[in-house]
Amino acid sequence: MALDPKKHEMPTQAPEVRAHNFSEVALGYDRETAIEEAKRCLNCKNQPCVNGCPVNIHIPEFITRVKEGDFEGAYKIITETSSLPAVCGRVCPQESQCESKCTMGIRFEPVGIGRLERFAADWHNANSKEKAKAPAPNGHKVAVVGSGPSGLTCAGALAKKGYQVTVYEALHTAGGVLVYGIPEFRLPKAIVAKEVSTLQELGVDVETNVVIGKTLTVDELFDMGFEAVFIGSGAGLPSFMNIPGESLKGVYSANEYLTRSNLMKAYRSDPVTPISKGGKVAVVGGGNVAMDAARTALRLGAEKVYIVYRRSMDELPARKEEVEHAMEEGIEFHLLNNPVEILGYENPEDRRDPKNGTVRGMRVIKMELGEPDERGRRRPVPIEGSEFELDVDTVIMAIGTTPNPLIKNTTEGLEINRRGGIIVNEEGLTSRTAVYAGGDAVTGAATVISAMGAGRLAAQSIDAYLSGQKES
Secondary structure (H helix, E strand, O other), rough: OOOOOOOOOOOOOHHHHHOOOOOEEEEOOOHHHHHHHHOOOOOOOHHHHOOOOOOOOOOHHHHHHHHOOHHHHHHHOOOOOOOHHHHHHHHHOHHHHHHHOOOOHOOOOOOOHHHHHHHHHHHHHHOOOOOOOOOOOOHHHHHHEOOOOHHHHHHHHHOOOOOEEEOOOOOOOOHHHHHHOOEEEEEEEEHHHHHHHHHOOOOOOOOOOEEOOOOOOOHHHHHHOEEEEEOOOOOOOOOOOOOOOOOEOOEEEEEHHHHHHOOOOOOOOOOOOOOOOOOOOEOOOOHHHHHHHHHHHOOOOOEOOOOOOOOOOHOOOOOHHHHHHHHHHOOEEEOOOEEEEEEEEOOOOOOOOOOEEEEEEEEEEEEEEEEEOOOOOOOEOOOOOOOOEEEEEEEEEEOOEEEOOHHHHOOOOOOOOOOOOEEEOOOOOOOOOOEOOHHHHHHOOOOOHHHHHHHHHHHHHHHHHHHHOOOO
């Protein structure tokens, strides 16, 4: 039987419909489509796709189960190494990881590995009534700081080995960036809640509203009887351009904007935490977070939404699918453009004027690509005399984040690099005995799956240390 050269399309809401709601855009494969897509897998002997996955999911094995119609079996294979399959199937950049290594992709389109992972996880969540079983306790206690992808992965891997794990989350809902940073239309919060509840069934204790470094310190965790600590506190400190006007009302970091919308429900008609709605919005940046912020602004009622990015489409770092969805929804891309000033209203004669100190526009300069930088990307260079004004009344800065300094400032002996990331060795161990770290707290903002890989590695290292196999 001839193999289909193209992966099966993912059904989605129509652009003109989804641009006005927060329901999930991608609708998922049905049973028949999943089986047909699974048949495209060549079941390679050397399994290059597994090496492309940061948590080394046994990809050909789970796809074989899908092909056979054993969807629960597929799910169980995935969860041998991944604690968050329904999440990864939605938000991981498979095109640059597992699917980029797919042998099928040498001549044709690679197998839709992420779409099949999502299908297996969704099928389990919809059909399985079986609860996860907590193993017998092994007598060891571990604290996990942060309930994002690295923390949840570390907690899940340790819980399966019988460790008594407590996860400490600063916000009022567990999930980290999965709940505050990724919009509902890409990752429904019910999916994250389900994954967290599965970990709780394994015996993981989740404590919210606890800020490590304020409520408790790392040293106090050891005083409470924890034998090891994993720091997966993410990178929640937003970066800005330091241009004039960034302090005006109507200028947000993407972190704040998305947190207000996703976690604090600012899209409601009577929000506790409000947000700018309507008008014209400029989102500065070209990554996935920029796409999320722009598409959220559109759903909140913006008249116009612009992506302003200083490089060209070829250098745009966001996932191809997210860029295509944004364009389909009507978001305009101002590429090879860079802000130089955010302009505000000023009425010195009437300080009570509500427009005082609010955004009225953004001055932008056109760019051209020059010589490659240290990472091989051509460096954007301003074109003299090309400045123009963009008519906007909200600006969202989505140019990156760095780790919050709170933990490093309250933990003696913890070595930090110049970007604020915690320094770890190849096993995830920090400069402190029995203190491990991973994910964005180490690398700065990166992908969900890479954070999960770091959490899994740290769990293996913690287990080796506490079981006496290795010194810390």
